[in-house]
Amino acid sequence: DAKTTQPNSMESNEEEPVHLPCNHSTISGTDYIHWYRQLPSQGPEYVIHGLTSNVNNRMASLAIAEDRKSSTLILHRATLRDAAVYYCILYVASGTYKYIFGTGTRLKVLA
Amino acid sequence: GAVVSQHPSWVICKSGTSVKIECRSLDFQATTMFWYRQFPKQSLMLMATSNEGSKATYEQGVEKDKFLINHASLTLSTLTVTSAHPEDSSFYICSARGRDIQYFGAGTRLSVL
Numbered sequence: 001d002a003k004t005t006q007p008n009s010m011e012s013n014e015e016e017p018v019h020l021p022c023n024h025s026t027i028s029g030t031d032y033i034h035w036y037r038q039l040p041s042q043g044p045e046y047v048i049h050g051l052t053s054n055v056n057n058r059m060a061s062l063a064i065a066e067d068r069k070s071s072t073l074i075l076h077r078a079t080l081r082d083a084a085v086y087y088c089i090l091y092v093a094s095g096t097y098k099y100i101f102g103t104g105t106r107l108k109v110l111a
Numbered sequence: 112g113a114v115v116s117q118h119p120s121w122v123i124c125k126s127g128t129s130v131k132i133e134c135r136s137l138d139f140q141a142t143t144m145f146w147y148r149q150f151p152k153q154s155l156m157l158m159a160t161s162n163e164g165s166k167a168t169y170e171q172g173v174e175k176d177k178f179l180i181n182h183a184s185l186t187l188s189t190l191t192v193t194s195a196h197p198e199d200s201s202f203y204i205c206s207a208r209g210r211d212i213q214y215f216g217a218g219t220r221l222s223v224l
Contacts, residue, residue, distance in 0.1 A: 042218060043117070046213075096160060098160065099213055
């Protein structure tokens with residue numbers, strides 16, 4: 001299973017943009033890049049996903065490097081409610097369909 | 112968006128008893144569901160893949176006789192922790208495979224006394 005590497009923790013000031021990086025140097029051509037976040041004592045919540053092109057939705061943007069070996073989740077204006085652990089996951093949309101979670105990045109948002 | 116309901120959200124049991132956790136996909140059919148466990152301050156660890164109408168596939172190191180999984184319908188998978196012991200205390204989370212992504216339940220906190 002392909003692996004992802006993320007910083008253990010990051011801090012951001014409220015109402016400022018946040019860029020959460022993820023390295024996935026062993027990604028294969030059919031792997032999608034999925035991002036989830038998990039608030040304390042809750043299940044993971046879907047944020048965004050993409051394959052090759054950058055993606056935007058109401059929650060965030062996903063910037064994917066041209067070689068696909070890294071990606072960045074962008075929260076345009078962090079709020080206190082965005083404090084969570086963010087997971088970057090490589091997903092193969094066939095076969096086992098498994099998610100293998102890495103350690104994630106714990107985002108702290110400062111008021 | 113799709114909703115996955117997990118029940119109970121919190122359970123306390125005595126050592127040696129069995130506990131059943133339910134995972135339901137409320138507004139879609141899920142041929143594949145997944146069970147994870149999570150210890151404090153750690154990431155989610157995949158325990159098993161639950162396929163409707165067939166035996167579950169367990170990850171390496173997960174005891175299938177300890178953690179019984181049943182996926183009898185397209186909207187329900189259950190995880191039974193048999194003869195629970197304090198070391199089984201953890202946060203158990205299920206997910207259901209949708210068309211493009213997985214949808215997660217809110218989790219079940221199991222405390223074994």
